[in-house]
Amino acid sequence: MKQIIIENLKMGNTLSELNYYITLIPKPNEYELGINYKIIDSGSSISFGNIERDFAEFLLKKINARLEEYNKRPLKFNDKESFQDNNKIEQNISELELEEFQKQQCYNLVVNENKCIISAKESQGIFYGVQTLIQLIDITDEKKLYLPEIEIFDYPILEIRGISDDITRGQVPTVDNVKRLIQLLSHFKMNFYFIGYETEFLENEKHPLITKGKAYLTKEEVKELEKYAKKHFIEFVPFFQVLGHYDNILALEKYMDLGEFPGAMCLNIKDDEVYDFLEDIIKNVSKTFDSDYIHVGGDESWDFGKYKSKEIVEKKGKGRAYLDHYKWVYNRIKKYNKKQMFLYHDIVVHEKEFLEDFPKDVIMFFWKYFTSWKFKYRKAKKLKKYGFPVVVSPTIYNWSRHYPDFKWAEGNILSIYRFAKNNNLKGGITSQWGDYGHEDLRVNHYYGYILSAGALWSNIDRKYFKKAYSHQYFGCKLGETKIIEVLETLCSINDHFSKLPPKFFVRFWEHPFLRRNPKIKLKKYQKVEKKANETLDLLKEARYQVNRHKSDLDYIDFATKLAKFIAIKFKSSYNIGKTLLGSNVLENDSIRNGMIKLLKTLKKTINNLKKIYENLWLRCAKRDGLNRLLEKYDILNFYYQKKLDEITREINWRNPNHPAKWITYPNKAPFQQPRYYRKTFEIKDLGSINECYLQAIASHYLKIYFNEEYLGYVITRNSLSYVMMEKQVRVFEISDHLKEGRNVIAIESCNYISQHEGINIYLEIFKNNNIREIILSDESWKTMINSAKNWKDIDFSDHSWENAKSLGKSPKFNGRIIRPYLKDGYKSTTTYLFAIRGMIESFLPSFLKPFIGLAMKLLNIE
Incomplete structure (x- = not known):
């Protein structure tokens, strides 16, 4: 004793x-x-x-x-x-x-x-x-x-109680921040911390390219954190991937052949080189982490068996193919002396052969992110029936939101953990995700973690928890709960934006003047502004009650200011847009100067938010991964500057939408068969050209050549990972490739995930005396489904090729695209929902695919 x-x-x-x-x-x-x-x-x-x-x-x-x-x-x-x-x-x-x-x-x-x-x-x-x-x-x-x-x-009701921390979407925590979180979790009696998710979360000497330019954990940091976690009775567990969610790595040319196809998110199971690579990855993770546990992912492997591995999967059956692959992984885990493996449920739960034959010491990680108390969680019961230990996993609804939607998260957490306790499951792990770039700041997650701690150990209700949270976490006196009013009001702003897919940052970053006649739900943003102002007023009062973790209030304050700005942004866009519809309004000095003043104020606000964001980020996370988000503030500022320039020059409106058309082969063609495109044009004054840029966007994957020279490839695919999003639009500086006389753009394009194939090309030539020439993809381009010898050559005759078919301009076909400003250093921007049709098609059953367009329209997805 x-x-x-x-x-x-x-x-x-x-x-x-x-x-x-x-x-x-x-x-x-x-x-x-x-x-x-x-x-x-x-x-x-x-x-x-x-x-x-x-x-x-x-x-x-x-x-x-x-x-x-x-x-x-x-x-x-x-x-x-x-x-x-x-x-x-x-x-x-x-x-x-x-x-x-x-x-x-x-x-x-x-x-x-x-x-x-x-x-x-x-x-x-x-x-x-x-x-x-x-x-x-x-x-x-x-x-x-x-x-x-x-x-x-x-005593605890459930054995495994913890969180999973996605650090691979850009926001990698500092060692001090992880230590603070370990201390926090252990104080509220959690005992598991999963860290990682995508494979590049960890330093890898044998494959340094996969972490190049990204933030990640070093091995020295892992050892330091393990020691600290052990002292606090926290199991510090790595989680990574061994099949799907490989889009970042497979987008690298060196590793592209390991995928099912170019631009795949999933490894193929056909090539021996894949298993050599996985051996390296598993060994690296296993040797670095001392934990007896390891989580190998396994979720959302939607590309599995769709190209290179198709024959194997069809011959074996999907269940047996999954079984063989994960048994190979399981044996490697045991080889490196790991006690137990965790595996996400969502793919394998449908495969009877897998469920019957897979080792029953593997812990199935059942995730469900809905809130109804009526859910029966039948798939979790199914896993238990087959003999697997099961942990359940809710989420804190943080990704792509100004602040986590704890109103929804509370229902998700309390209902699924009640189910786990009532059904004698192994435990629960609450997940946070960094989808689409991880803009939300990790310090704002703690409310959801602490609620989870309470719900996993014993039984707890919302009313009790909120009183307890204000006292225990923020150190408020008994009965002082002003901070709870702050959080509830701030969270309620999420009610004005869709839950799935979340659209707060889609709207935050989008161009403020998309249409000449703005279509903006003004009442919605008036309500958002009112709630933001209420939150700021409540926060002033709460500061006098909070005695502990006062620095967290800076993060709450910033989240509120983000919400206030998005409301002011759209109110301003509406008022400016409607005013400019009037005739001769810019001849009125008072009106024009009023708009100029407002735009300057918006620019100043954006710059201030950017500075605060940078400071708050660096207080909890590594700098790598931050600059790409700071650039988003710069781009939004740039758009306001362009509008300011227009009004100053008394121009009512210039269309910011991308002018190039999507084009495709005009006739029906087999799925996953490449299409070939050519565009020739003449240059008669090569000496007058200063710069020339070629921007390319694919429907999925393309390779681009200019004057017979390979420039590179473009992968345009909706992904939860920011690296892939940054590759959706690619720009090549080609002034050195230009020739006097005839020039040719040649493209090989293939959509491996959808029947909807197309390309979008924009070429801009900058000459002396500010003269520009632009070449766009349109019906004048030539296309064919069968390549011919020397088809990339300048002198190749493409007269027998078809003229391309237009699929329309943005936002048709693949979503909203903003025109590029290449001279200023800005390529076309897209939203997080760009190319989402292909993602949806990749996992939907065939009979539902005809309804994708309708679903996107109902969800207001551009």
């Missing part, structure tokens, strides 16, 4: 005089609150029984940190080991028939007479008892430290 005893507590008054109520997170499973409270003063001391000195000092440091927070003297370390008989632990373990993990983590805490005694069988239990003690320590209005009289016997 291990014990901690705090002695020489003094008698206080009744708890009712303090209007006291329990605010512990998690809420203890067994407790009885007394009538009075005890005072901790300078005469109180602490002793440890059967606890190693280093561990005792570690725990004492935790306790004294709370005392110092209240400006009180630290407890004195009493070297005398003391024990008090405590049969409650063994008695309760027996009566409650606790499982082995519960015996290890349970504790008994008693405050009565003049003592506080914490008892536990194991070190983890004593650690959790100390976290409860820290939460119980409070201060009266007379600045006296006190503990309530209470008796607690506590």
Whole structure:
């Protein structure tokens, strides 16, 4: 038995005089609150029984940190080991028939007479008892430290309790931030932290190209964090991918052949080189992380078996093909001495052969992100029925939002964890995702994590949690919950934007003057602005109540200012756009100057938001991954400057939409068969040309040649990963390739994921005296489905080729495209939903594919 005893507590008054109520997170499973409270003063001391000195000092440091927070003297370390008989632990373990993990983590805490005694069988239990003690320590209005009289016997209902932290979409945390999160999770009695997700999250000496230019964890950092996590009873687990979500790596020319096809998101299972590569990846991760556990992903492998591996998958059957692949992975995991493997459920749950034959010590990771209490979670039950241990996973709804949608997340977290407890599952892991570039800042996630901690350990409801959260996390006095009003009002702004797909940042970054006659839901943005202003007012009041984690308020304040700006942005776009519809309005100095003043204010606001964002990011994350987001602020600022220039020059409107047409082969062609395109043009004054840029956008994948020289490839595919999004539009500077006389653009294009194939090309020539020439993709281009010898050559005769068919200009075919400003250094911009048709088609069953266009229209996806 291990014990901690705090002695020489003094008698206080009744708890009712303090209007006291329990605010512990998690809420203890067994407790009885007394009538009075005890005072901790300078005469109180602490002793440890059967606890190693280093561990005792570690725990004492935790306790004294709370005392110092209240400006009180630290407890004195009493070297005398003391024990008090405590049969409650063994008695309760027996009566409650606790499982082995519960015996290890349970504790008994008693405050009565003049003592506080914490008892536990194991070190983890004593650690959790100390976290409860820290939460119980409070201060009266007379600045006296006190503990309530209470008796607690506590233990977790679920064994695995934690979070999964996606750090591969750009926002990689600093070591200090991860340590803070580890400390936070352990304080609220979580015990698992999954970190990673896509394979390039970790330093890899053998494959350095996969992390080049990105933020990632170094091996030295992993070792430091593992040591820190172990001290806090947190299992620090890597999670990465072994089949799907390889789009970033497979977009690199060196690794492209490992995919199902060019521009694939999934590895093929045909080539031996794939398994050689996976051996390297698994070995690197396994050797770096000491944890006995490893998560190999397995979700959303929609490209599986669709090209290179098609014959194998059709011959074996999909279930057997998955089974063979993951058994190979499983054997490698065991080879590197890992105890258990986690695997996402969403793909393999449909394959009976897999479920029957796959090893049953693998923990299935069941994720479901909806909120209804009526969900039966039948697939989770199915996995358990087949003999797999199951953990369930909700989300905090953070991605592509100004602030996590905790209103939805609460329902998701509480309902799925209630299901896990009622069905005796293995545990739960709450996920945060960085889809589309991870703009939201990770410090704003903690509310969802702490709610999850409470729901995983015991039973908790929203009302109890919110009161407890304001007191325990923000250090507000009992009954002071202004910070909860702040969070609820801020979260409610999410109600004005679609849930799935989330569109806050789609709208935030989009061009402010897309149409001459703006189609903007003005009332919506008026409501958003009203709520943002209410949040800012509430936050001013809450600052006087918050005594702990005050720096978090900077992140809440910024999220509110983002929401306020998006409202002002669209109100301004509406007012300017409608005003400019009038005749001769720019001849009115007052109106023109008013618009100029407003645009300058918007530019100033954007610059200020950018500076704040950079500061907040660097307080919690590495710089790599930040610059691409700062550039988005610059681009939005640039668009406002262009409008400012127009109004200054008394130009009502210039269309910012991309002028090039999407073109395609005019006749029906086989799926996954390349199309070939040519465009010839003449240059008669080569010496007058200063610069020449060629911008290319694909329907999926294209290779582009200019005057018989290979320029490169373009992958245009909707992806959750920012690297792929940055490759959707590619620009080549080709002035050195130009020739006097005849020139030719030649393109090979193929859509491996959809029947909808096409290309979009924009070539701009800059000459002396500010003269420009533009060549666009249109019906004059030549196209064919069968390549011919020397088809890329300048002198090749394409007279027998067909004229291309126009599919229309942006936003038709693949989504909204803004015209490029290549001289200013800006290529065409797209939204996060660009090319989403192909993504949807890649996983939808065939009978639903004809309805994709209708679905996109109903969801207002451009």
